[in-house]
Amino acid sequence: MSTAHDDFDAWKRRRTLELAYELADSGRYEDFTDIAYALQFERGMATAQALIDDPDMRRVLNQRCGDAREKLAPLPAPEAVAAVEAVEAVAQTSNDHAQLPQAGDFARAPSFLRRALATFTRSGNAGDLNSAAS
Template sequence: MSTDTNQLETWALQRVITSAIALADSGRYHDFTDIDYALRFEHGWIEARALIDDGKMRALLNDRCASAQACATAQVAASLAAASASEPVTVAKPSLLRLAFGLRAVWRAPAVKSAGAADLGSAAV
């Protein structure tokens, strides 16, 4: 079976574009550069940048990434609102160690005094 080189190039271009759009619609990528990286290094298409490096394609992928991320953010916010409305808020109890030793729930760094001219050798770093 003989295949024309142009058919192979067309198939590769369609495959890369379809994959790039699917990655953009997934909401996991920020913009064109993230998709380019994923196609080249995670999917193994080294020639991906040459196939999708076009101003219109970049704009399309960037727009799809932005809309997918906005949709994902809205879904997360809606699910958090639904979860908080249906379940009562519980406060975590301190651990047994914290209760036994009277440790604070939040660790705070000790205050550092400003080092004067005489204290330069003893200043904590």
């Protein structure tokens, strides 16, 4: 009897992890907390939080969420592409020996940094940052 129970528990763990990966790869979730919520409350898997509450598992799920969202993100606007090309042109003609970041440098940055950079480049008006009520 114990073997059947152990097999069932192993199957539940495996199925929970498979679903967690599927949800992360869908691009609809921000991070592991959203996945834990979806598994627990939308899918009725009461033990999901405990199964994915491991630092390595959280890191993997967060990475997969970020990668999936980036694949679904729209291509950059032509203005952003032109700005990157202008920076590259300045970097190539500059006498300064300090090297400016290249487009490839941003591709290697963590996804949250790329999203933050994209947010500031898309906002267009830095004055909006100080518009909160005092």
